[in-house]
Amino acid sequence: MTSLSRTDDQIAEPAECGRTIYRRPLLLSNPTSYCPGCGHGIVHRLVAEVLEELDLGKRTILVGSVGCSVFAYDYLALDAVESPHGRAAAVATGVKRYRPDNVVFTYQGDGDLAAIGTAEIIHAAARGERFTTIFVNNGIYGMTGGQMAPTTLIGQRTTSSPLGRNPATTGYPLPVTEMLSLLPGVAYAARVSVADPVLVGRARAAIKRAFEVQLDGHGFSLVEVLSTCPVGWGMTPTEAMEHLATDVTAAYPLGTWVDRAKGVAPGMPITMEAAKEAARAAASHAAHPAMPAPEA
Ligand SMILES: Cc1ncc(C[n+]2csc(CCOP(=O)(O)OP(=O)(O)O)c2C)c(N)n1
Ligand code: SF4
Ligand SMILES: [Mg+2]
Numbered sequence: 564m565t566s567l568s569r570t571d572d573q574i575a576e577p578a579e580c581g582r583t584i585y586r587r588p589l590l591l592s593n594p595t596s597y598c599p600g601c602g603h604g605i606v607h608r609l610v611a612e613v614l615e616e617l618d619l620g621k622r623t624i625l626v627g628s629v630g631c632s633v634f635a636y637d638y639l640a641l642d643a644v645e646s647p648h649g650r651a652a653a654v655a656t657g658v659k660r661y662r663p664d665n666v667v668f669t670y671q672g673d674g675d676l677a678a679i680g681t682a683e684i685i686h687a688a689a690r691g692e693r694f695t696t697i698f699v700n701n702g703i704y705g706m707t708g709g710q711m712a713p714t715t716l717i718g719q720r721t722t723s724s725p726l727g728r729n730p731a732t733t734g735y736p737l738p739v740t741e742m743l744s745l746l747p748g749v750a751y752a753a754r755v756s757v758a759d760p761v762l763v764g765r766a767r768a769a770i771k772r773a774f775e776v777q778l779d780g781h782g783f784s785l786v787e788v789l790s791t792c793p794v795g796w797g798m799t800p801t802e803a804m805e806h807l808a809t810d811v812t813a814a815y816p817l818g819t820w821v822d823r824a825k826g827v828a829p830g831m832p833i834t835m836e837a838a839k840e841a842a843r844a845a846a847s848h849a850a851h852p853a854m855p856a857p858e859a
Contacts (some may be wrong), residue, residue: 578642584611587608588609588615588735589620590607590639591639593638595638595736597631598793598794600789600799601631602757602788602790603790605790606697606699606757607632609767609770610784612667613771614641614774617771617774619666619776622664622666623641623642623665623666623668624644624666625643625644625670626646626654626655626669626694627643627670628648628669628680629642629647629649630672630675630704631706632671633706635670642762644658646669648675649676649683651669651675652669652684652687653683653687656687656694657693658694659693659694662790666778667694669696669779671697671699672700672701672706673701673714674707677700677737678704678712683745685742687747688748688749689746693781693783694777694784695777695781695783695784697737697770698740698786698787698788700739700787700788700789700790701790702716702719702736702811703719703795704721705794706803708724708795709794710719710793711728711733713734713737714737715736717730721724732788738815739787740785740787743785744820746783749821749823750781750783750823751781751783751784751807751824752820752821753773753785753787753821753822754789754818754820755787756789756807756808756811756812756817757788758812759804759808767788770786772784772822773790776822776824779824780793781824789811791804791806802819811845835851
């Protein structure tokens with residue numbers, strides 16, 4: 564583990580105008596490696612804002628992963644450990660267990676978390692490890708040239724599915740948040756998006772809640788952030804944001820799946836769509852009395 568020893572002059576300051584109008588929170592002034600329209604930068608900023616608001620910057624350890632966000636330690640003024648591809652949850656387990664008083668989080672893409680790192684994240688969540696995962700789902704392997712990920716939408720063209728993802732041969736998108744929310748070790752699980760300013764505000768609130776859950780020692784906390792990859796999607800930044808707000812969100816509904824400390828647990832219809840679906844299912848049972856009702 565390295566102490567990065569950031570000096571204050573490495574942290575971005577506004578132009579010399581006599582007084583501070585706006586200061587970028589916990590963000591370093593290094594040039595970004597992200598493409599125009601990429602959501603990673605927005606997510607970095609939200610994490611930085613939340614950690615600064617909670618005054619956690621000095622005691623937080625970032626566990627980086629492999630993907631376009633591999634240089635996250637160059638953008639966030641935090642101590643950091645870099646993990647091999649997919650292994651962030653295993654590395655974070657070790658870091659948090661060894662340093663329980665530190666705040667520990669992984670920052671992972673969907674290729675990293677939901678493909679090569681599937682086993683690590685499932686078992687860390689099942690064990691209820693007391694760290695936070697920020698999971699950036701852009702539906703593709705951005706860094707390596709836009710190949711299909713487990714999260715790629717049905718019909719989506721990628722460099723390894725040029726005719727569009729075909730479920731007959733490559734299966735269906737993996738709903739990571741829904742899957743992990745079934746595990747009792749998961750104290751908080753939410754899916755958010757950066758598709759517009761209102762949703763960015765909600766994403767910030769979810770990230771803050773996830774860190775609060777960690778501070779309270781409740782268990783594993785996860786925020787899945789639906790994000791853009793205009794380059795991998797073959798779209799302009801504007802088209803990518805529209806696609807995120809429509810098709811991607813239709814496939815991956817937003818909401819809080821688990822917040823056990825607040826009594827929100829799996830099976831509760833807490834999104835509008837889920838509530839409507841539950842109502843439809845109940846009406847269908849009433850209309851078909853021969854069909855056995857589900858066990859209470
Ligand atoms: C063991 C190993 N296998 C494969 C790779 C190649 N690789 C690097 S990044 C990546 C995919 C990253 O995709 P994702 O996690 O979705 O991040 P994104 O770039 O989309 O943000 C792959 C397959 C690697 N670096 N190490
Ligand atoms: S390839 Fe995609 S995920 Fe990677 S920096 Fe560019 S837009 Fe972002
Ligand atoms: Mg990705």
